[in-house]
Amino acid sequence: MNPTLAALVALQALDTAADAARRRLADLPAAEREIEATVARAQADVDACRTELAENQAARRAFEKDVAAIDTRLARFDDHKAAVKTNQEYTALLHEIAGAKAEKDAVEEQILMKLEEADAITARLKAADAALAGAKRDADTARQALASERQALDAELARLEDERRGAVTSVEAATLARYEQLLKQRRMIAVAVVHAEVCEACHVRLRPAIAQQVRRNDSIVQCDSCQRILYFEAKVAS
Ligand SMILES: [Zn+2]
Incomplete structure (x- = not known):
């Protein structure tokens, strides 16, 4: 995974836990x-x-x-x-x-x-x-x-x-600012996972090209619908 994306995913996990607390x-x-x-x-x-x-x-x-x-x-x-x-x-x-x-x-x-x-x-x-x-x-x-x-x-x-x-030290200032703005605007969720080409935050299906790009996890891609930063995770069968 792109290191910045990985850092943002980790940051979101921290922010989600802090928000719950x-x-x-x-x-x-x-x-x-x-x-x-x-x-x-x-x-x-x-x-x-x-x-x-x-x-x-x-x-x-x-x-x-x-x-x-x-x-x-x-x-x-x-x-x-x-x-x-x-x-x-x-x-x-x-x-x-x-x-x-x-x-x-x-x-x-x-x-x-x-x-x-x-x-x-x-x-x-x-x-x-x-x-x-x-x-x-x-x-x-x-x-x-x-x-x-x-x-x-x-x-x-x-x-x-x-x-x-x-965690924030590994994210460059502009990306961090974008992340934090999304956090404020999108009810504390700036980074969303994609399962089956669907943004799990807004439940809108991604365009195939975007879905392909997200699947690679090698760049910062935002959801067309909710603007959240997306990452791909293979859904674990439960
Ligand atoms: Zn979305």
């Missing part, structure tokens, strides 16, 4: 945010259960105050009993007492319902707490994995950039 690095913050969001969702579930439990307790305390108020009324009725003079007054008093007792039964029923609700909320809170603890553990593991991936990618990128600095 940079893309993955660019994706990492989103992956990190997703980890935080998962923990935040689990925390929100716990918070919602705690709020619900606090509301339940407040409602129960209000009912308990109602019961205490009814008890006070009932005690007062007992005092009145002694002062009652007529049967009519006595019947009226008994009626009031029965009414207060029925009211108390109804409020106590509400308290029981709140207690049952509290049991259910407490069970959900326990599950949410466990889920949060699990989410935090998973997040730690995932954060560590991302941190080591970032470290590996940074090292890989540094190695590729170092190797690239060496």
Whole structure:
């Protein structure tokens, strides 16, 4: 292979690897945010259960105050009993007492319902707490994995950039400039392989004369369609 062409093929391999590493690095913050969001969702579930439990307790305390108020009324009725003079007054008093007792039964029923609700909320809170603890553990593991991936990618990128600095010295300035311009214009692919007379980057069939020229791999030939620098590689049967 023409030495310049070989150097460009090697350069493209380095740039493709570096591009993949940079893309993955660019994706990492989103992956990190997703980890935080998962923990935040689990925390929100716990918070919602705690709020619900606090509301339940407040409602129960209000009912308990109602019961205490009814008890006070009932005690007062007992005092009145002694002062009652007529049967009519006595019947009226008994009626009031029965009414207060029925009211108390109804409020106590509400308290029981709140207690049952509290049991259910407490069970959900326990599950949410466990889920949060699990989410935090998973997040730690995932954060560590991302941190080591970032470290590996940074090292890989540094190695590729170092190797690239060496590789560009074997390409003359004008050719390198053309290569780098193509790299920018053609989504980081300046050099494309040709298989079966087709440019694998743009999938356009080459003219026979061009295909012949590329097949020799002895000069810099650009694709008529996408302008990428072409080289030939016999397709390995898979
Ligand atoms: Zn092409």
